[in-house]
Amino acid sequence: MSGASPTEIVRFASGAIIAHPLRSGLTSLGVVIGVAAVVMMTSIGLGAQKRVTDSISGLGSNLIIVSPLQPRTPGGVMGGAGSGQSLTDADTEAIQRQVEGAAAVAPSVTGGAQVTADGANWNTSIIGVTPEYLEARDLTIASGRMFEDRDARQGRKVAVLGPTVVTQLWGDADPIGKRIRIRGAPFEVIGVLGSKGQSSFGRDQDDLILSPLETVRSRIIGRRIKADSVQTIYVKAASEGELASVQEDIDSVVRAEHKIQPGEEDDFQTQNLASILEASKAAIGAFTVLLAAIAAVSLVVGGVGIMNIMLVAVTERTREIGLRMALGARRKDVLAQFALEAVVLSLFGGLIGLAIGLLGAAGIAAIGDWPFALPTWAIPVALGFSSLVGLVFGAYPAWRAARLDPIEALRRE
Amino acid sequence: MIQIEDLTKTYVMGEETVTALDGVSLSIARGESIAIIGPSGSGKSTLMNILGGLDRPSRGRYRFEGDEVAHFSDDQLADFRNRRIGFVFQSFQLLPRLSALQNVELPMVYSGAAPRARRERAAELLERVGLGSRMGHRPNQLSGGQQQRVAIARSLANQPDLLLADEPTGALDSATGIEVLALFQKLNLEGLTVVIVTHDRGVADAARRRIAFRDGRVTEDVRT
Ligand SMILES: Nc1ncnc2c1ncn2[C@@H]1O[C@H](COP(=O)(O)OP(=O)(O)OP(=O)(O)O)[C@@H](O)[C@H]1O
Numbered sequence: 001m002s003g004a005s006p007t008e009i010v011r012f013a014s015g016a017i018i019a020h021p022l023r024s025g026l027t028s029l030g031v032v033i034g035v036a037a038v039v040m041m042t043s044i045g046l047g048a049q050k051r052v053t054d055s056i057s058g059l060g061s062n063l064i065i066v067s068p069l070q071p072r073t074p075g076g077v078m079g080g081a082g083s084g085q086s087l088t089d090a091d092t093e094a095i096q097r098q099v100e101g102a103a104a105v106a107p108s109v110t111g112g113a114q115v116t117a118d119g120a121n122w123n124t125s126i127i128g129v130t131p132e133y134l135e136a137r138d139l140t141i142a143s144g145r146m147f148e149d150r151d152a153r154q155g156r157k158v159a160v161l162g163p164t165v166v167t168q169l170w171g172d173a174d175p176i177g178k179r180i181r182i183r184g185a186p187f188e189v190i191g192v193l194g195s196k197g198q199s200s201f202g203r204d205q206d207d208l209i210l211s212p213l214e215t216v217r218s219r220i221i222g223r224r225i226k227a228d229s230v231q232t233i234y235v236k237a238a239s240e241g242e243l244a245s246v247q248e249d250i251d252s253v254v255r256a257e258h259k260i261q262p263g264e265e266d267d268f269q270t271q272n273l274a275s276i277l278e279a280s281k282a283a284i285g286a287f288t289v290l291l292a293a294i295a296a297v298s299l300v301v302g303g304v305g306i307m308n309i310m311l312v313a314v315t316e317r318t319r320e321i322g323l324r325m326a327l328g329a330r331r332k333d334v335l336a337q338f339a340l341e342a343v344v345l346s347l348f349g350g351l352i353g354l355a356i357g358l359l360g361a362a363g364i365a366a367i368g369d370w371p372f373a374l375p376t377w378a379i380p381v382a383l384g385f386s387s388l389v390g391l392v393f394g395a396y397p398a399w400r401a402a403r404l405d406p407i408e409a410l411r412r413e
Numbered sequence: 414m415i416q417i418e419d420l421t422k423t424y425v426m427g428e429e430t431v432t433a434l435d436g437v438s439l440s441i442a443r444g445e446s447i448a449i450i451g452p453s454g455s456g457k458s459t460l461m462n463i464l465g466g467l468d469r470p471s472r473g474r475y476r477f478e479g480d481e482v483a484h485f486s487d488d489q490l491a492d493f494r495n496r497r498i499g500f501v502f503q504s505f506q507l508l509p510r511l512s513a514l515q516n517v518e519l520p521m522v523y524s525g526a527a528p529r530a531r532r533e534r535a536a537e538l539l540e541r542v543g544l545g546s547r548m549g550h551r552p553n554q555l556s557g558g559q560q561q562r563v564a565i566a567r568s569l570a571n572q573p574d575l576l577l578a579d580e581p582t583g584a585l586d587s588a589t590g591i592e593v594l595a596l597f598q599k600l601n602l603e604g605l606t607v608v609i610v611t612h613d614r615g616v617a618d619a620a621r622r623r624i625a626f627r628d629g630r631v632t633e634d635v636r637t
C-alpha cells in the first residue's frame with residue numbers, strides 16, 4: 001500500500017518553515033555561523049599551506065641546507081638554527097671532497113649593511129658566497145658576470161647586485177662597473193642577478209648583494225665571527241633521487257669532521273626542502289584541523305538550537321500531528337516530516353554558511369595578500385555535515401512527534 | 414459490516430481505574446444511520462475512537478468486514494483510518510495554514526493519490542458540500558458551518574465505508590447545525606454508513622437507529 005510520497009513530505013516540512021520565516025532564519029543562524037566558520041578556517045589553513053609550499057619550493061630544488069645548531073645545554077634548552085658558529089670552511093671542503101652526488105656546495109655568511117652610491121643609499125643584506133652559490137640557489141646573472149674563485153682568493157671587493165638594489169640606487173641606469181660603498185669600503189659592481197620576484201611570504205628575493213665569502217667575512221661581518229666560520233652551507237643534490245643519500249652523507253661527514261661520538265647530540269642540522277615542506281605542512285595541517293574543530297563546536301551549538309526549536313514546534317503542533325494521524329498519516333510519515341523540517345533548516349543554514357565562509361575566506365585572502373584556496377570537497381562536506389546535524393538533532397523531536405497518541409494529541413489545545 | 418463483542422475500555426489513573434466502556438456489544442450494518450446519545454462521560458467518544466481506529470480497546474473484539482481491528486499494527490491502523498473511516502470532529506480540526514482545498518486533499522496525500530487526481534476530487538467534494546466558491550479560503554476566512562462542511566468534504570475524500578461524527582453540530586448554532594445534519598442525511602441516503610454522537614434529541618429522532626449509553630453500557634438500542 002502506498003503512503004505519502006517523499007515530495008509531499010518535503011512540501012509539508014518546507015511549508016512549516018516558510019510559515020515562520022524569522023524564526024526559521026534565527027534557528028538556522030547557528031548552523032550558518034558554524035558552517036561559515038569551518039569553511040573559512042579550512043580555506044585559510046589550505047591557503048597558508050599553499051603559500052608555505054610555494055615559498056619553500058622557491059628556495060630551489062634538490063636543496064639541502066646545513067646550518068649550525070647549538071647542542072643541548074645541560075638545562076635542556078636547544079639553540080635555534082644559525083645561533084651557533086659550529087660550521088667552518090673545513091666542513092665545506094669535507095663535503096665537497098667526500099659527498100658524492102653533491103652538484104654544488106655553497107657556504108655563505110650573511111650580514112646587513114647600508115650601501116651608498118652616487119649619493120643614494122639603501123639598506124640590504126650582504127651575502128658572502130662562493131660562485132657555486134648561483135647553482136645551489138637556482139640564481140641567474142642578468143648582466144655582467146659572477147665573481148670567480150680567483151676574485152675571492154685575491155680578496156677583491158666585487159659585488160653582484162640583486163635587481164632591487166640596482167633600482168634603489170640608480171633607477172634604470174646600467175650599474176656594471178660602478179662603485180658602491182658598503183660600510184665605507186668601496187666595492188666594484190661586476191654583475192646583476194636575474195629577478196626572482198617576491199617570495200610568497202611577500203619577502204623581496206631581489207633585495208640582496210652577493211660578494212665573495214672571504215671579503216664579506218673580513219670586511220662586513222668582521223670580528224663578530226671566527227675567521228673560518230660559515231653560517232649556512234647550501235648543498236644541491238645532483239638529482240631528487242639522491243637527495244636522501246646526499247643528506248645522510250653530509251650528516252656523517254660533518255659529524256666526523258666535528259668529532260661527534262655516536263650517541264652525542266649534533267651541533268648542526270641538515271634539512272632538505274622536502275622535509276621542511278612536510279614539517280610545515282604537517283604543522284599547518286594540524287593547526288587547521290584544530291581551528292576547524294573549534295569552529296565545528298559552533299555547528300553543534302547550531303544543532304542544539306535546531307533541536308530546541310523543533311521540540312517547541314512539536315509541542316505547538318501537537319494537534320496538527322494528531323489530526324494527520326487521524327487522517328491516515330503513519331508514524332513514519334510524521335517522523336519523516338519533522339526530521340526533514342530539521343534537515344531543511346540545517347541545510348539552508350549550511351548553504352548560507354558556505355557562501356559566507358567562502359566570501360569571508362576570499363576577502364581575507366584579498367586583504368592579506370594570501371592565496372585563496374577553495375577546497376572543492378568542502379562544498380559537499382559542508383552541506384553533508386549540515387544535513388547530518390539537522391538529522392541528528394532533529395531525530396529526537398521527530399521521534400517525539402511520531403510517538404504521540406493521536407487521541408491525546410487531538411485533544412490538546 | 415461491524416461486529417463488536419464485549420468491548421471494554423478502562424483507563425488507569427494512578428490508584429483508580431475508570432471504566433469508559435463496560436462490555437459493549439453491538440453490530441452495525443452497511444448503510445445504517447445511527448445516533449448515539451447519553452449523558453456526558455458515558456463513553457460515547459471512547460466508542461467512536463475505537464470504531465475509528467484511533468484507540469484500541471482494553472478487552473473485547475472489534476471486527477470490521479471480518480478483520481479483527483484490535484490485531485492491527487500501527488501502520489495498518491493508520492491505513493484503516495485513511496481508507497475506511499471518515500472522521501468529523503466537534504471542533505472541525507482543519508489545519509489553519511492550508512486552504513479549504515488543501516485541507517480536503519490531506520487524506521488523499523497519505524493514501525498516495527496523484528496530485529492532479531487529488532485536487533480534482535477535492536474540488537468536486539467541496540462543490541458537493543456547497544463550497545465551490547470558497548476553495549482557496551483558509552479556515553479563519555470561513556464561518557463555523559462552512560468549516561464543518563470542509564471537514565465533511567475531507568472525511569469523504571477516500572470514499573470511506575463508515576462516517577463517524579462526534580457531536581458535529583456542537584460548535585454550531587442551531588440553524589447551521591440543521592444544515593450540516595441535512596448533509597449527513599443526504600450522504601446516508603446515498604448509501605454511506607453514518608454514526609453521529611449527539612446531545613440533540615431532535616437529531617436522535619431523525620436517525621433510523623438510536624443507541625443510548627450510560628456509564629459505559631448500552632441502555633437502549635432502537636430502530637425508529
Ligand atoms: N484519556 C483518558 N484518561 C482517563 N479517563 C478518560 C480518558 N478519556 C476518557 N476518560 C473517561 O472515560 C469516560 C468516558 O469518556 P467519553 O469521552 O467517552 O465520554 P462522552 O460520553 O464522550 O462524554 P461527553 O458527552 O462529555 O463528550 C469519562 O469518565 C472520562 O473521564
Ligand SMILES: [Mg+2]
Binds near residue numbers: 457458579
Ligand atoms: Mg464525547
